[in-house]
Amino acid sequence: MAEAHPVGFQWVMEAKARGATIIHVDPRFTRTSAVADLHVPFRAGADIAFLGGLINYVLSEGKDFREYVTTFTNAAEIVGEDFVDTEDMAGIFSGYNAETGRYDPISWQLEGVDYEAPAAGMRDHWEPELRDETNQSEQGRQREHHAAIGSDTAGGAGDAAHATGSPRRDETLQHPRCVYQVLKRHYARYTPEAVSQVCGMGVDEFLAVARAITENSTRDRTTAWVYSVGWTHHSVGAQYIRGAAILQTLLGNMGRPGGGILALRGHASIQGSTDIPTLYDLLPGYIPMPNAHLHEDLRSFLDADAAKTGFWGNMDTYLVSLLKAWWGDAATAENDFAFDYLPRLTGDHGTYGIVRDQIDRKTYGYFVVGENPAVGHANGKMQRLGLANLDWLVVRDMQMIETATFWKDGPEIETGELRTEDIGTEVFFLPCANHTEKAGTFTNTQRLLQWRREAVHPPADARSELHFYFHLGKRIREKLAGSTDDRDRPILDLTWDYPTFGVHEEPDPEAVLAEINGYDADGNHLASYTELKADGSTTAGCWIYTGVYKDGVNQADRRKPGTEQDWVAAEWGWAWPANRRTLYNRASADADGKPWSERKAYVWWDAEQGTWTGHDIPDVEATKPPTYVPEDGATRQDALSGTDAFIMQTDGKAWLYAPAGLADGPMPTHYEPVESPVANLLHEQQDNPALERIDRAWNRINPSQSEVYPYAFLTYRLTEHHTAGGMSRFLGYLSELQPEFFCEVSPALAAERHLEHLGWATLISARTAIEARVLVTERMKPLRIGDRVVHQIGLPYHWGSNGLSTGDPANDLLGVVMDPNVHIQESKVATCDIQPGRRPRGPALLEFVESYRRKAGVEPGGIT
Amino acid sequence: MAPAVFNTVVAGYLGQAGSIPVRLRHKHCHTSPGPDAVPEGENHHVARRACMGVRTWLGEWPIFRQATGPDPLGRGAAVQSPRTQALGPRTADADEVVKSICPYCAVGCGQNVYVRDGRVTQIEGDPDSPVSRGRLCPKGSASTSLVTSPSRVTTVKYRRPHGTEWEDLDLDTALDMIADRVIDARRRGWQDTDDEGRVLRRTLGFSSLGGATLDNEENYLIKKLFMALGAIQVENQARI
């Protein structure tokens, strides 16, 4: 954190100055480790073993925050009899289909609940079975089940959309099948000794962490976990986060000040681009994109994907308001508010699938906007082959990045795999405005929207994206005007009239923000998403952002100095939702609505006034008393009781055990990375049985535990560079501060492979070989895993061939295997060999890499 | 070392704000403002030189001032030349200071953008921000060089199919060509239904990548436009 989010780290240091203990768990010793109370080195990819070990410690020592657990979680609920844990199935849960490589989660359900909704992207898998079953006699429940698990939720709206009935509970937590006991058994084998073996950390070190976090998680104290893509870039990435969620919930650290699980996101508005998603599977505000299957109309979509209880029960109001924002008067009650204008999904259309389709020439055009996939994404060769097989490519950037120039100086030109003259891609490089040349909001890592004002005008042809897409849309609409083709109705009926200003007709970003916020029937700016209606009388471009333009005031531009506010600083910018700074903060008070302690008071129930109050906006209906009990058949938020703090969940509970919502199991389980130097010491199953692969010549995978690729490597960022380097390698100061690509190796590995400090090394995987300067450092520690020593190599991934500071891209070394929930690649750990000296040049490089593949028994590589 | 970075590094180690609040710095600035600082008016300089006598001349000699003045170590006033005395921070001459946010990572540090004659002259941390309290890291501190980079490309470049060099292209022509290509790719990649008759109403003809460095308003227009075109393949860094 000190390296990649330096200014955020000042708050960690503030906490330390006030007595907090800082523990840094990271394979590398970094600037964070240097100021931490304890640095725990460990093996990349072993995080679930570590987190599972902590969960086991909490449960076996009875250190959970019992009152919190019984009040706010599903610990007491009984898991159905059909569920079989990994303990009894060689590391695999019940419901696994070895042929398809996927799970049917029906056996994971809770007792007394009919069925619950599924993970993202699984609908395709179930669709054929659904159709088959329509011909069978016993359709009823089965059919509904598949409809349910085939829905399109992405971890948001539809999780448990279909839960009907109340699960059986055992408040004593003694029932052998209650969640608490199931969890306890699942993690029983994650003992301190096992953790030590798998992770390569000392038993003492592990116990020091376990004691520190449990002693610091009480009524009076809270513990926070901070992570970044070191947790998400794995073939079990979503389960890493689940592991932390279980631990933090058991310890009572969610929804409380100083607690939580804090994702440090890496780009100025990566949070915003998830909220208003430039992502294929989501609509704004985490509404799932409709699938082709069962979503013929709005009603069937809501039936399949919207929860009936909790705040997702209002998805009809969010969605209809979105459709009204987009299609205005053309969206009517009669035509389902133009619901069928939305295109439909049929499975995974994530970025790696798109690139595969580019290589296969199934898709023809590509806009790349402020991103540099040619060097910034895993398996650079795959990315560049995609670019080379396009009809046309539009790159919008400030600098001449590698993605724009792949056709003349990409690595494949040097090897002779591609020839410039043979590449048919038409490339448009369009210069973009920078952050001082346009106004707009970024959403930072804590969900805070902050408005930037425009300081100067962009030079020459440089334009904002707002300008480009607005005018592109206008141009397309002009060209299609008068079309009678049905498929052109959505684009012609689109609301696309933003006021513009200046000689370049720049659209007014405040007008766009106001549309995102939404209006009522009279054209007034809405103040809250609770005002949204499903009858078409309101609009909102992104329901979670409703309120950012409350009273016609740009709330994101509020700039009351921090020194003039309390520590919550609620009058700086605007946080979604409802300017709430800590989510689920109802849990900061006990069942009766009283703060867990004076020291940790955050929001509480004021019985006299009959309202919730406190330092933050309470994350519960303001006048719902802690004693509230829902009536039978209540829906939406009314179905949640006064102690149901997790209001987006259908049952209002934090899930220690997830009966639905994940594609790879109801509880996190340690699986080795696909490319691992060691065997899985905890379970028979080596890697995630449900992970996703792309089996192609340009994406060969190193065999696990291969002597040809014996070392683990991990990629990371430096303080002085930014992602793929487009905003840093072209700048003098930053290039001076970190002038060259390097690899970090331990003195032991340097001795083993004859690597010289500051000399050159070549790193080889089944994809390619790259070269880097050698940094021999004690910061990398060899680890003992089982009966062998594992060496890890650190690779900052910022480089490419263009700019002031150049070098080979670390991402070229990586292959693509993906987590089945979110289709994110495993790029934080893989294997390679390392040899002294520079890599071969030209066609010799191909032969060199092929010779490694042959030795390792890997199929030949290639570009098709 | 670049002054902005230097300030951050030094102040960071001193446990102070990475960027000293600008008003203070203007009044008490004794540090070198760096090679590209804007010097104060020449006239002022010349007038001073004209009224110099011998004593003044001697008094301008650094070693004399060091030996006789209050700066025996020669680390402050004693070693300043008229030129260095005349130098002021870029920030002092700004026409306006515009509130902004750092474009790099998601901490979201506040920035003050100093503008003179319609150009950005300096970017500093915004002390008002409760997120960053005036600090910027090396990247944020390098923002001035990001927005004034000499290698920045500001005109449209075009590479025709199989071409070996960039060509220039008029922006409006480029926009028009891109609109044609979108319409064409959309048509070629269009799917009304799949082979089992399920309604798809979409195109796989083209796709988009990017968003994490863009504004919410911009992502909103991209998503809205692509959905209306039936183009489902919209992705960004969040999945990378």
Ligand code: SF4
């Ligand atoms: S100054 Fe540094 S820490 Fe702050 S937002 Fe910019 S990159 Fe992140």
